[in-house]
Amino acid sequence: MQTGRDAPKVGALAEIAKVASTCTLCRLANGRTNVVFGMGNPAADLMFVGEGPGEQEDRQGLPFVGRSGQLLDRLVLEEMGLTRQDFYIANTVKCRPPGNRDPLPDEIEACSPYLEKQLELVNPRVVVTLGNFATKLLLATTDGISRLRGRAYPYRGGQLVPTFHPAAALRGGGQVVAQMRADLVRAKEILGAARSGRAQKS
Numbered sequence: 001m002q003t004g005r006d007a008p009k010v011g012a013l014a015e016i017a018k019v020a021s022t023c024t025l026c027r028l029a030n031g032r033t034n035v036v037f038g039m040g041n042p043a044a045d046l047m048f049v050g051e052g053p054g055e056q057e058d059r060q061g062l063p064f065v066g067r068s069g070q071l072l073d074r075l076v077l078e079e080m081g082l083t084r085q086d087f088y089i090a091n092t093v094k095c096r097p098p099g100n101r102d103p104l105p106d107e108i109e110a111c112s113p114y115l116e117k118q119l120e121l122v123n124p125r126v127v128v129t130l131g132n133f134a135t136k137l138l139l140a141t142t143d144g145i146s147r148l149r150g151r152a153y154p155y156r157g158g159q160l161v162p163t164f165h166p167a168a169a170l171r172g173g174g175q176v177v178a179q180m181r182a183d184l185v186r187a188k189e190i191l192g193a194a195r196s197g198r199a200q201k202s
């Protein structure tokens with residue numbers, strides 16, 4: 001839940017979003033319709049980090065609003081009981097790679113200060129990375145998502161839970177969806193433990 005104490009962080013995120021909205025730091029600026037900065041609750045203790053905007057996201061300027069996003073919303077609701085008001089969500093690159101190709105290393109590097117700021121300001125207890133690009137960037141590893149998922153990693157004083165990108169779940173079918181569900185349950189349990197630890201201290 002957002003409170004008056006969150007106003008500075010909301011303002012700071014809005015300032016960075018404004019800077020990003022005219023960003024030309026990498027070639028992805030050339031083909032975009034909108035910069036897709038991020039959305040959700042900036043006071044949340046849960047943050048999802050995806051890959052980059054697709055066609056629908058580029059058109060609407062919002063993350064995860066296409067078929068992948070609908071699947072993610074459904075799985076998060078079913079496994080965690082949460083909706084978009086309960087978490088913050090952003091991507092590794094803020095502009096759509098042409099034809100939905102993978103973002104290139106120099107594009108990820110150019111865009112990473114925006115994500116870094118979002119992580120710093122939202123300061124979530126649990127980060128769920130969706131797919132290879134976010135996971136590799138935030139864990140600073142070259143290992144792939146199939147190898148990395150299935151456990152949580154210490155991250156910025158909290159925990160990072162890697163899972164598949166929902167687009168992979170759409171392609172991969174039941175087994176990938178089942179693994180995503182298990183990862184979301186893991187994230188929920190860690191979040192629950194962090195919340196009860198905080199409640200006991202206060």
Ligand code: SF4
Nearest residue numbers: 023025026029095111
């Ligand atoms: S992808 Fe990121 S770094 Fe590249 S132009 Fe867009 S906002 Fe700037």
